[in-house]
Amino acid sequence: MKNVKAKYIYYIFFTISFIWSCSPKQSYTIKSFFFDGVPNPFLEEVAILEDSSQLSLAGTNNDIATVMVPKEEFILHEPYKTRDCSSCHDRNQMGKLKLPTPNLCNLCHEDFTITFPVVHGPVVSGSCSQCHEPHQSKLKSLLKQPTQELCIACHETHFSEENRIHKSVSEKICTECHDPHGGKDRFLLESGICYKCHTDFESKFKILHGPVYTQSCFLCHGTHASKTEKLLIKPVNELCLGCHESNAIFSGSYHIGAEKAECTSCHSPHGGSDFKLLLN
Template sequence: MIWLLRAGLGALALCLTACDPVVRHKTLSTIFDGVPTLPPTDEYCVDFARQYHQEQLGLAKVEVKEEGPKGSTHLPYGEKRCADCHGSDKDKSGGLVVPKQELCFKCHPGFLKGAFQHGPAAVGDCLACHLPHAAPNPDLLGAPRDQICGRCHTEERLTNRMHDRLKDSKIACVECHDPHAGDARYLLR
């Protein structure tokens, strides 16, 4: 019985210290009386994003990384290992060793762990965001990191409220949202 109490207290502590201010507020206001109301969504989300962005900048300063080339090349392509993906039989349908929807997961498993999955990733359409051989952007992205999501996600809900105020900040969507899968709605990190 004590283990159950400890597990419950641990879960409560995790919820109370959640990164998301909405989750934290819901938890606190459910348990305690007199919890102040949240400011308007656009205020706390911008503040939260700004704080997160500053933390990431701080981490980047600590991790000394060599500046690499601006673009990226898929390792098998760069090493002329075409057969890894295309096989040696050029007559195969599409010229791939397995269907396109399965190909990337041969070498990149585990990207779809989580209760929620990004649509293209869930069906193996990695090429919706990534280029197969080389790209002018990091991570084989087909567009710059701060523009890639806007190629498909043009819904009004993404261009108003909290996101509207983030446009000029150069915060990329992937700083708050996981591009592949996650356990939180909207793929929030």
Template structure:
């Protein structure tokens, strides 16, 4: 079955022209593609591999995880064993021919690495991978560790710290005074990056799990959804008009403090209150600035709520 998958994979690769921008003159990669076509697998499977690799603790750690389970029919180890992922042995003994390696120091392109993973992992959660931002610069192995009993990226306690190794701007934001309750290695929280984003890609901007930013926010903030009799246009348009979802120095996740935030759209001309900075003004009293009066800023259902005051 696994051999058939690889043959179908190679046929699809060449027939769709996926490799048109890949330098197939690369000797190692060409050798590996040729080996897949020949399909000369070892008769002894992992036993042949372990004759040389059994003293490598990283290799042996495979048997601690699901990919090394012999009793699981969907596991690579229950099929062509090591060769399910690293390709047919061919004349590899004595290092006469290479095998596929994975990760940053791989001997093949990210596309070929991912094609091995996707030959098994084909489902609705990964259908957007080829168009995902992640797929442009890295492979599955950049985030996932297969030779282990515990893939850290699958553990909510480590997910954020792994994502922010690359997403440094977001790392800065989530450590600001106002942020979502994200679980990190040093902080307990109820959310992770995958609460909002699909790391394997989606049909939306920023790989959101929902169809829009607002729909993503409404998953938790349902009270802001409406519909309202009086709607505040920036709220309907995009929550990030006013909020930074990853974190801010302003409560609650505001891009800037009121009234400066409000005055991005609303000029102060003709407003009944005195200028900001006067301790007796409506802006300053109570510490909530515009929200001292306009408390229902996300929308109002009150008959007299056209100014979002009630």
């Protein structure tokens, strides 16, 4: 009997010693699993007045609210910041989530399957935690990794093989053009995204070239990279003659002998003052 008690005492002593010898993060994880009210080492407690008009009464407990303020290096999910664990976790079910994702996330966040006609893969599968941390992160939007690292983890790139790379790609900001949750088509591009950085041709030209008018920039330009100048998907004349019938063009008096010239030597590819889009 004494041996059983001794083993039990030794087990308790060993467990306590193990927990207290862990790193602060691991120790907090273990302790908070078994006990409520364990101080979080990544938060610092400060006293904040509920109302600045109560400054004269700041000496009484009723006028001061004690809140947990995150350390600067972490961005905290609001329920985690306010220690409102029960908003996501069921205390009666050993801390299991109250609902499966994304149903749980959609209680507070926008349901992107309703917002967008086409949604990003992780959104379709309800895998919010594939990109976002549920509790805290050092990155904006509680991302698990920097934006580019997250995107490239699933989307393969071959941009190193190309000569000219779109600025946003070279600067590694995928979300400058793509919505990470959804869009109107499978490219998840925001409406009029090209005009976000490039000249607004509608104010510059009286007549717009067809692809410019329909905001179909990618009919002529590569979206990420190209071996051709201006990120064109083909050489200039191949692009132009792909839509404009060559026999009719070169049979006219103005174009006789112009087969070797580039169309953009005389015509603006984006717009002009008349339907011929001639350069001034």
